[in-house]
Amino acid sequence: MTTKSVGATTARAVLAAAAVLAVSTGSFGTFVAAAEETGVAGQAATAQPGEQAQDSEAAERAEVERILATGGPATRRAAQEALNGTIEDVRKFLRTGQFQTRDVDDQIAVQRILDAAPEGSVTQAKANAALNGSPEDVREFLAHGQFVARETDEKAEVTRILAEAQRDDNRITARAAQKALDGTPADRHEFLVRGQYAARQSDERFKVAQMLGGGSALSEAANKALDGSPEDRHGFLVHGQFVAREIDDRVKVNQIMSAARQDGYLRLVAAAQKALDANTWDALKEFLRTGQFEARKLDEAAVTTPQPPVGQPAEQPAKPAEQPAANAVQPVASATQPAVASVNTAPLANTGAPVGGVLGAGLIALAAGGVLLGAARRRTNGA
Structure with a gap:
């Protein structure tokens, strides 16, 4: 018989004797309650010390496993x-x-x-203060x-x-940011994590669409950006549009x-070529x-209308008188036959010489003939 069975037998004998005594004395109810407590205590007493140790070790290991699953890197190691x-x-x-x-x-x-x-953020300052503390x-x-x-x-x-959105006229982003500021901390966090990017994409699509009416290169590049991804549109606004604008400006020059x-504006041609060569x-x-x-102004100032000489009409450049000496050596004929000079103006006009010019030359010849005639008469009288 084992120690466990001997102990159980002894316990039953004690309980039987106590029951007889309880019946004879009229305290059986008290006995029943005491027996229940004794039974529980007896069961606990029958547990072996080794079993209690095993249960304790299992519980301790289970706690460590829980910490392993929830702790940080150092704690898990x-x-x-x-x-x-x-x-x-x-x-x-x-x-x-675990605490260390x-x-x-x-x-x-x-x-x-x-x-x-x-x-420079508040979070940076507070985190530094915590690390420097306890x-x-x-x-x-x-x-x-x-x-x-x-x-x-x-x-x-x-x-x-x-x-920034107000400065750059990004109206959709500005409205979304203002709404976040008027809301809760969670609203602002949501705007920073997701909302700002969706709003910015809408603003950038609108700006790209506005450039469709520009130069040929700019319009073509804007169309490609609109057909592409949000990254394509952002890249176009940051870089591509300027490349396209330069191409259009080079075409204009x-x-x-x-x-x-074609207009003969040499200074303007030179200025344009210089701009192109600078690259x-x-x-x-x-x-x-x-x-x-500036170059066009200089070219226009260099174009002047020739001025006619004195005695000539504005519509005809100066033309020297034809054979003034011949007219001078025949003063008498000119003076005595004025009608001939008048008649001869018509054939001269047929040659292409302006009538006014011929008349002017005739008047000069007549004036010269009159002076010579007067001198001849003075010489005759003196003789």
Whole structure:
């Protein structure tokens, strides 16, 4: 017979004797209650010390496994090492090790928040203060401080985006940012995480569409951007539109130079060629903005109308008188036959010489003949 069976037999004998005594004394109810307590105690007493130790070890290992599943990196490593060791390793981890590694994990978590925080932000300042403080400061920052700091930073960021959108005339983004500012911290966080990007894409599509009426190169590039992805449209606005605008400006300068050649505007041609040879967009823009007008003004000033000499009509350039000496050596004939000179003007007109010019020359000849006639008479009288 085993020790366990002997103990059970003895217990039953004691209970039987007590029952007889209870019946004889009239206290059977009290006996029943006492028997129940004794039975429970007896069952507990029958448990072996080894079984109790096994149950305790299992519970301790289960707690370490729970910590392994929920702890940070340092805590998980230490928990795994404890489970791989003895029961003493498990108990040491539960007594002190888990708290030491938890402090390390908390510091790692704060450091990650610090690394992601914008330069000069409230979150950055609060995280630095926590790391320079006690473990309690670190835990307080993780439990509460980080969220307060993030709300402050996010409100400031939404305000910045609003100002930028108003400056760049991104109206959809501006409206969404203002709505977030008027809302809750959760609204602002949602705007920063998702809303701002959707609003910006709408603004950029609208801006690209506005460029369809530009130059040939600009319109073609804008069409391709509209048919592409949001990244294509953003790239067009940031870079592509300027490449297309430069191409269109180069075409304009070539057109101006070609027209200037036909008009004989040499200074304008030279200015256009100089802008093209510089091979920079700044040179092209400067020519289109001011250079072409300055060169054209110089060319127009260089074109002058020839002025006729004195005594000639404005519509005919100066023409020297024909044979003035011959007219001078025949004063008498001219003076005595004025009708002949008058009649001869018609044939001269038929030769293409202006009538007024011939008349002017005749008047000069007549004036010269009169002077010579007077001198001849004076010589005759003197003789």
